[in-house]
Amino acid sequence: MTALTDLTLAAMRDGLRKKDFSAKELAEAHVKAVEAARVLNAFTVETPELALKAAEAADAALAKGEAKPLSGIPLGIKDLFATEGVQSAAASNILKGFKPPYESTVSGKLFADGAGMLGKLNMDEFAMGSSNETSAFGTVINPWRGKGNESLVPGGSSGGSSAAVAARLVAGATGTDTGGSIRQPAAFTGISGIKPTYGRCSRWGIVAFASSLDQAGPMARDVRDCAILLKSMCGFDPKDSTSLDLPVPDFEAALTGDMKGKRVGIPKEYTVDGIPAEIEALWKKGADMLRDAGAEIVDISLPHTKYALPTYYIIAPAEASSNLARYDGVRYGLRETPEGGSLIDMYEATRSAGFGAEVQRRILIGTYVLSAGYYDAYYLKAQKVRALIQRDFMQAFERCDVILAPTAPSAAFGIGANVDDPIAMYLNDVFCVPASLAGLPAMSVPGGLSNDGLPLGLQIIGKPLDEEGVLNAGYAIEQAAGFSARPEAWW
Amino acid sequence: MSVDAATVKRVAHLARIKIDDDRSAVMAEELSKILGWVEMLGEVNTDGVEPLAAVIPNTLRWREDVVTDGGIQDKVLSNAPKAEYGFFAVPKVIE
Numbered sequence: 201m202t203a204l205t206d207l208t209l210a211a212m213r214d215g216l217r218k219k220d221f222s223a224k225e226l227a228e229a230h231v232k233a234v235e236a237a238r239v240l241n242a243f244t245v246e247t248p249e250l251a252l253k254a255a256e257a258a259d260a261a262l263a264k265g266e267a268k269p270l271s272g273i274p275l276g277i278k279d280l281f282a283t284e285g286v287q288s289a290a291a292s293n294i295l296k297g298f299k300p301p302y303e304s305t306v307s308g309k310l311f312a313d314g315a316g317m318l319g320k321l322n323m324d325e326f327a328m329g330s331s332n333e334t335s336a337f338g339t340v341i342n343p344w345r346g347k348g349n350e351s352l353v354p355g356g357s358s359g360g361s362s363a364a365v366a367a368r369l370v371a372g373a374t375g376t377d378t379g380g381s382i383r384q385p386a387a388f389t390g391i392s393g394i395k396p397t398y399g400r401c402s403r404w405g406i407v408a409f410a411s412s413l414d415q416a417g418p419m420a421r422d423v424r425d426c427a428i429l430l431k432s433m434c435g436f437d438p439k440d441s442t443s444l445d446l447p448v449p450d451f452e453a454a455l456t457g458d459m460k461g462k463r464v465g466i467p468k469e470y471t472v473d474g475i476p477a478e479i480e481a482l483w484k485k486g487a488d489m490l491r492d493a494g495a496e497i498v499d500i501s502l503p504h505t506k507y508a509l510p511t512y513y514i515i516a517p518a519e520a521s522s523n524l525a526r527y528d529g530v531r532y533g534l535r536e537t538p539e540g541g542s543l544i545d546m547y548e549a550t551r552s553a554g555f556g557a558e559v560q561r562r563i564l565i566g567t568y569v570l571s572a573g574y575y576d577a578y579y580l581k582a583q584k585v586r587a588l589i590q591r592d593f594m595q596a597f598e599r600c601d602v603i604l605a606p607t608a609p610s611a612a613f614g615i616g617a618n619v620d621d622p623i624a625m626y627l628n629d630v631f632c633v634p635a636s637l638a639g640l641p642a643m644s645v646p647g648g649l650s651n652d653g654l655p656l657g658l659q660i661i662g663k664p665l666d667e668e669g670v671l672n673a674g675y676a677i678e679q680a681a682g683f684s685a686r687p688e689a690w691w
Numbered sequence: 692m693s694v695d696a697a698t699v700k701r702v703a704h705l706a707r708i709k710i711d712d713d714r715s716a717v718m719a720e721e722l723s724k725i726l727g728w729v730e731m732l733g734e735v736n737t738d739g740v741e742p743l744a745a746v747i748p749n750t751l752r753w754r755e756d757v758v759t760d761g762g763i764q765d766k767v768l769s770n771a772p773k774a775e776y777g778f779f780a781v782p783k784v785i786e
Contacts, residue, residue, distance in 0.1 A: 301766035399747045412746060441751055510729035521706060528707070530779050535772035543784050548709035560708055564699065564718065565725060567706040578729070583742030585735050590743060622721060623728055639746030664747060 204229040205368040209273055209425035212371055216262055216272045223262065223272025227255035227316060230274040233369045234318055237343075237691045242354075242364040244279045244337045245287050246319040254316025261314065270432055271314030276370035278361050279320045279337075280327055281307045281416075282405040286317075290407040291335040292325045294554025295533045304405025305437045306374060306416045313432040318370055322360030325556045326524065327381055327409045330628040332359025333619055334558040342389060342612050343367040343687035347652050352612040355385030355628075361419045362389040366687060372420035372429050376406060378413045379512050380608075380632025383644035386419055387607035387657025390646045390685060392674065393419035394426050397665050398639035399444035402437030410519035411442075413512075413636050423645060423675045427451035430667065446665070454668035455675045460494030464673070465600030469505035470631060472609065479606050479656060482647050486604055486658040489680035490673060498600050502592040507585050508634040509626060514569050514582035515637075520559075521566025527554060561622065590638040597663050602673045605631050607644040607657030635661045645674040646683040655685065694722045 258272030386393030529550030
């Protein structure tokens with residue numbers, strides 16, 4: 201018999217309903233897997249008692265035939281989500297020990313639908329990073345190994361989520377995506393992940409990084425599992441002023457794999473210098489797969505693509521510098537009080553000790569570009585270029601239904617490989633950031649393996665609110681690619 | 692745009708982050724590199740383009756002007772590094 205942790209979320213759901221196994225057995229199998237994989241450092245807090253409690257409730261509901269959509273499904277929750285009574289630190293020293301007296305809307309919706317929580321998942325500090333190396337809780341190790349058994353990063357910022365899903369520690373996980381933080385780690389670990397349209401998921405109770413970009417989304421073994429989780433995560437929330445008051449579609453029902461009558465755009469500007477041949481080849485293969493599924497492939501142009509990253513690195517730090525002003529050592533989190541110091545001394549010492557190097561760097565950039573005399577030249581300019589990037593997409597969508605692109609410019613890289621050069625690290629998100637700036641739904645699905653045997657992702661970008669089209673194109677690729685590779689359990 | 696150590700110190704103070712002298716020099720170099728890189732936006736003609744703040748059109752909603760929360764002083768203070776007499780406590784601010 202297949203190990204329970206090897207099942208997809210959909211198979212777990214169906215098996216629970218058929219009484220093939222109990223929610224308690226399913227939760228226990230996952231708790232054991234989490235304990236056995238501590239060397240991956242995917243969790244910041246383990247909460248086996250919460251997973252088992254949810255399982256108990258699920259078994260009672262299943263026995264009465266009153267199962268909810270996620271009854272008995274054990275999940276991991278990214279540390280960026282406030283979870284009531286459980287440390288929610290955004291993987292930062294400044295929030296270590298913070299136990300929210302409230303629950304984020306998205307995690308609350310998942311639990312209300314019957315899911316249990318195995319623990320909080322490690323991430324880059326305040327979601328700022330592409331390799332999970334900026335976490336105050338230490339680097340997460342990718343379950344996939346490189347050549348010569350090299351330790352690799354799991355991507356970021358949702359690196360604990362990607363590692364935990366790929367290593368079969370959780371049935372699925374929440375992620376958040378500001379400029380690629382769901383899609384890039386999904387690509388690095390051979391799993392699927394979708395960032396919905398900005399406004400689909402409530403941001404309430406999610407530690408804010410860049411409010412005009414932040415979106416939650418699911419990360420899971422396959423496209424169907426993402427669709428199931430997304431349905432529970434989405435929905436209107438009056439507590440978030442940017443939440444969209446729209447009905448939530450049945451995303452799972454959209455998965456037919458049939459692309460007949462659909463046009464898939466291939467943006468010529470995504471052919472960037474220095475991109476490995478194997479990624480170009482995979483991209484071509486992805487187009488072939490969608491053509492075989494009935495789609496028409498069309499060439500499109502997104503002329504402002506090369507300006508997306510610099511635009512992002514003005515807007516995101518600017519918003520971050522404002523959002524992170526709240527960490528002052530007064531109401532929660534760390535406080536450093538220099539002997540005889542003033543209130544200002546306390547603020548400065550607290551923030552200097554509490555924020556890591558990358559977070560400080562981004563706060564300083566953000567403060568600089570918003571400061572008197574520079575606001576127009578940097579921030580306002582970036583907002584205008586952002587408008588042009590969005591216009592590019594809207595014009596492209598007159599010619600196509602979805603866009604196909606690589607997710608990341610490389611496979612997972614070695615730990616420490618990019619830490620000394622911030623811009624080299626930022627380039628990881630070159631293909632992800634444009635869709636974030638335009639607020640569009642986008643997902644990554646595994647498309648194949650690199651020459652070194654590492655997973656590579658393909659990205660599908662859709663029109664606003666067309667998560668169904670994105671998921672279905674992802675499903676078509678998944679079916680054609682038949683990606684079944686998985687990391688060997690060395691941990 | 693090149694940023695010097697003094698500018699880093701000034702910006703760090705605006706951001707309420709204490710930066711030592713040796714680190715401000717390193718930070719100046721890093722920030723200069725990043726700011727130099729983002730300056731490529733200067734190439735883009737944005738004449739007549741409206742700045743984009745809200746990416747998905749959405750109108751701010753009204754709600755009834757009623758109390759929806761409250762009476763949770765203990766919860767509010769539960770994570771405070773220092774709380775006294777039902778308040779957040781901070782170092783003396785008035786001489």
